[in-house]
Amino acid sequence: xxxxxxxxxxxxxxxxxxxxxxxxxxxxxxxxxxxxxxxxxxxxxxxxxxxxxxxxxxxxxxxxxxxxxxxxxxxxxxx
Amino acid sequence: xxxxxxxxxxxxxxxxxxxxxxxxxxxxxxxxxxxxxxxxxxxxxxxxxxxxxxxxxxxxxxxxxxxxxxxxxxxxxxxxxxxxxxxxxxxxxxxxxxxxxxxxxxxxxxxxxxxxxxxxxxxxxxxxxxxxxxxxxxxxxxxxxxxxxxxxxxxxxxxxxxxxxxxxxxxxxxxxxxxxxxxxxxxxxxxxxxxxxxxxxxxxxxxxxxxxxxxxxxxxxxxxxxxxxxxxxxxxx
Numbered sequence: 013x014x015x016x017x018x019x020x021x022x023x024x025x026x027x028x029x030x031x032x033x034x035x036x037x038x039x040x041x042x043x044x045x046x047x048x049x050x051x052x053x054x055x056x057x058x059x060x061x062x063x064x065x066x067x068x069x070x071x072x073x074x075x076x077x078x079x080x081x082x083x084x085x086x087x088x089x090x091x
Numbered sequence: 092x093x094x095x096x097x098x099x100x101x102x103x104x105x106x107x108x109x110x111x112x113x114x115x116x117x118x119x120x121x122x123x124x125x126x127x128x129x130x131x132x133x134x135x136x137x138x139x140x141x142x143x144x145x146x147x148x149x150x151x152x153x154x155x156x157x158x159x160x161x162x163x164x165x166x167x168x169x170x171x172x173x174x175x176x177x178x179x180x181x182x183x184x185x186x187x188x189x190x191x192x193x194x195x196x197x198x199x200x201x202x203x204x205x206x207x208x209x210x211x212x213x214x215x216x217x218x219x220x221x222x223x224x225x226x227x228x229x230x231x232x233x234x235x236x237x238x239x240x241x242x243x244x245x246x247x248x249x250x251x252x253x254x255x256x257x258x259x260x261x262x263x264x265x266x267x268x269x270x271x272x273x274x275x276x277x278x279x280x281x282x283x284x285x286x287x288x289x290x291x292x293x294x295x296x297x298x299x300x301x302x303x304x305x306x307x308x309x310x311x312x313x314x315x316x317x318x319x320x321x322x323x324x325x326x327x328x
Binding site for chain 2 (some may be wrong): 021024025026028029032077078080082083
């Protein structure tokens, strides 16, 4: 089993990196590009076989450690 | 006074802090390694600058779970004075000892220069010796010093005089141009509700001697020492 965690800056937080990437894409001629948000992607290999236990534990880890709820949102997927 | 200066892997301003406290201000200061579970005989804690644990994941995110930080949590809960400098600010925010977070500078650049700070209140153990009209000229050196907090938190900081320092220009005007990193309300440093934990992104420990271009940083440490001496006097009496 594997957990995939996507962490993105909250919409209210200034994201200068996203803005710079957006500007670069526009500058390169890519049309139809809206707001860009640059975040993080974590892949965690799971050795515990129980999906629900893993989800519960990782959800807590995301909240406590892997993301900072003041500035970031996260999405957790287990497959 | 006995100062404990924390040392994480990749702390790099710990020696500056110990030097300023020992050799410039004449107080006892010792390093406390991140694996220690006790602070020992300590009057105040300095969480120094640097790149603790390589700044991996987020600045301060891993340091916050180190054994020594559990001791700092306890020390702060007992009313002990804790001052975070630069990375120390990030660590204290991650630890929940201070509200908000420090994010990437608005310019995306690492800023290394001298700035001016306006002190908003003398009512704290970290500012009591700073004359109200005195601007502090101190260096900054950070890539992630943009202070962010939600509106409610900001309003609370303002209402309770918890914003200790703001970035300003040489005339003391708080302007967008004098904001080196995009911090909300030009915030350079804050304290907690109980006023015993404070932090700032600039480096007062690097501005305690004329040789370093400014001695203004001394005022912050002298405030801290003054507060500790008052506390001791009160205990004796």
